[in-house]
Amino acid sequence: MTLKNPKSVEKFDELIEVLKKLRAPDGCNWDRAQTSESLVPYLLEETYEVIEAIECKDPKALKEELGDLILHILFQAELAKENGHFTLVDTLNDISKKLIRRHPYVFDNEKNKTQVDENQSWEMVKQKEKKRKNFLDGVPKNLPALTRARRIQEKASHVGFDWKEIEPIWDKVYEEIEELKEAVTSGDKESVKDELGDLFFSLVNLGRFLDVSGEDALRMTIRKFENRFSKVELELKSRGSSMENSTLDEMDEIWNDIKKGE
Secondary structure, X not given: OOOOOHHHHHHHHHHHHHHHHHHOOOOOHHHHHOOOOOOHHHHHHHXXXXXXXXXXXXXXXXXXXXXXXXXXXXXXXXXXXXXOOOOHHHHHHHHHXXXXXXXXXXXXXXXXXHHOOHHXXXXXXXXXXXXXXXXOOOOOOOOOHHHHHHHHHHHHHOOOOOOOOOHHHHHHHHHHHHHHHHHHHHOOHHHHHHHHHHHHHHHXXXXXXXXXXXXXHHHHHHHHHHHHHHHHHHHHHXXXXXXXXXXXXXXXXXXXXXXXXX
């Protein structure tokens, strides 16, 4: 494979050297004290900041946040090297080989590219490589619930366990709403929890058919709520009032005006 951009490799090496300096005996006490486990919360935070920059369509923020995330990836690789587990080169070599193995319809010239399901091919190769007993294995249990629900549904779909059209999914959503209402009427908390979960799962499935991520959609709605709520608060302050001293009807009126203005 031909090296396309020596400058990027140079900058990559430069960042690794900076990290090594921070980890050196005369480096930064905080960086020297870190372990793979202690860095997990920061790794997770940086990942979500990258996602936020993408969703906000903010290229400047994305450039910065990608740098922060790359730092954490390199930090984990450096810690693994220090502990004698593997090197960054091992990781890069493994992912390159994995991508080639799991895309036979791209890299295997003998494969009939017009007669292959790309998603199914990826999942089948992955299943074989990991020697998994169950097809739904491998979806991290600590993923956000809406994201994990979608991945589970996608895996099931790859072996044909899926509806072919969207209409039955609409029916399922309405069915789950009715079952939730019945559970609420019964007063059984566990049933309410169970049926609410079923409804969420069905809505994630609907989103999958509409090519909309439930996680992304909910985050967008939360941001929208936060923005409108802040505007209501500011409007009340401009009137010499506050949320605590306002009625729900007053706040609703301002909310609806803000919504119309959008």
